[in-house]
Amino acid sequence: MKKRSRALNVHEYHQVYFKGQLMTGNKKIYQKKDRGNNKLLYRCVNCGGNVVYEPSKKKMICMSCGGSECQEVVPSKEPMVCVNCGSQIPYTEFQSAGRCPACGTYQLRDDKVSYPYGADAVLPFKISKHEAEEKLKEEFGKKLFLPGSFLSQKTLEHLKGVYVPFWMYDYDSNVDYQAVGTKVRTWTSGDKRYTETSYFDVARKIHVNYQGIPVDASIAMEDGIMDLMEPYDYAELIKHDNKFLSGFEAETYNMPPDQLASRAQEKADKANRGWIREYTSGYDTLTSERFTSNNRQTGTKFALMPVWVYEYRFQNQNYKFYVNGQTGKCIGTPPRSIGKAVGLTALVMASVFIGLDGLSLLLGVL
Template structure:
């Protein structure tokens, strides 16, 4: 189902505006609240489920999409369209964090970020080689987790003292037992096969106070995909995130011992609730030295992640500066203590 949000004033296609949080008309400037947008101005056309070919209701052009696409633009007239049948039933997100950073703000923030790289090439730092910047909603699963741990250990406390010429060490042994319940709320894992997991993890944290109940108008004007991996397929990734935190917490509860030897440690993370959620991401494609570099920006906070190129000359100069500084410090110390440094 192709969906267009038509402006009640002039009939143009409206898109979600990150700055105002409303549907905005690029032609006449009208803005409408998503919750109260008139239904008679929502145009929909049914297409078979999971079909890859749709027709734009605005100009009639054929829209060819991948099966995972849920929101896109008409390549002919540029109208934002939503493939609504791919967002219903089990494919319907429960929550969404809307974009709060506009494209112009994202470009400015990225250019500012490129200037911060101390070891990046000078030509990279001017930030004027952006090839493309795409706003898209990336599918995530948010997990509420009940963590449980049962631990048994032997702790020792040692005391050393001297009697005459004899050094005596006394060791006391203690049985240690801990039974711990911990809860973790809304632990994220991206569910898109195309997105780099490490890149998406580094975009965290998102501010969950901005979570909204999902409504399709939030997607208008942006790209969006449905999930490739269901909640069960990604749970092992969540366990790999949570278990180290539980393990660290266990260690923090066992203190005051000289040594601790675990005889039993069982850590379990259990799903309590799962939310299918869409997170806002600006994908930045940057040309430098005939190579495309990919970066991602959190569409809510503006945080930029990615690996910028490194300047060999700057790295060499940095190490040279460290060496010269170290030599100067050592020479000063040698002078003060009356020694000679060659």
């Protein structure tokens, strides 16, 4: 085989202007305004029951009489006290909505849902609690050696819906990329095979407008877990309304946007490299690469994303499972019951011994 290499002094220059959106839709995300209200409890005007948002019906439903969109707002000057029964509610530092442990009434913490902690946008729960339970059963129900109580209805009652705080970042990105690219061509002539390698100076300039790059702003929720929960369909983000929090737990942002901007920039850079790969896909190899990305932040919004959280305790260890409240995607690693594993092993071994004894008996007869 004879190899022939040819170097070409070709300089390819592409300037690409791309104006698009990353992980967002066409609906407007509204700027923060001073809401300044002290709304706390949504009460039924018909029976006085607690009115909550029901994902399966996409409506506010009374937990007592089943009435639809029959709520009135009951304010309170005591954000840590239940409006319904007067019991103390053990809110955590950043919690903005929750459930009274005494009477089960869902209510909002008014000092955490109004300015400056109120959200700009919300992605309402789309998956109901029952649907989330079914998703968990579908995902983990066929796993081997599961503890018997893992997916029992009694333990699944601990499943709770949580709105997780996110900062959404807008960036104007300018990317410069340079590399040496090769294109390889091979052919056969007679009994000889030839290879021609062409070299190119590759340059790309890309301008991208990103709107709504999401970064979770909760200390309690691990970053890796929330990254696995993505993507959400951000086109369904709507202007925030406190009523969507009734029936769920929620947090306001735990950290200001400037502390999390580096994670958003990492996502922007990852997306920028994706665009570069797309616009240089015609080369067989790329070497001596130089990538420069300048991301200018143009805006931020505070949004709430839905997650179902299931906590299960087994053999003095806590296991957490998560269901995306919009898509139904499940995250988590279930425990294994050693007792079940040992029992199955013993059963298999017993079957083997019985089989061998039967074979010996049969051979003895023969």
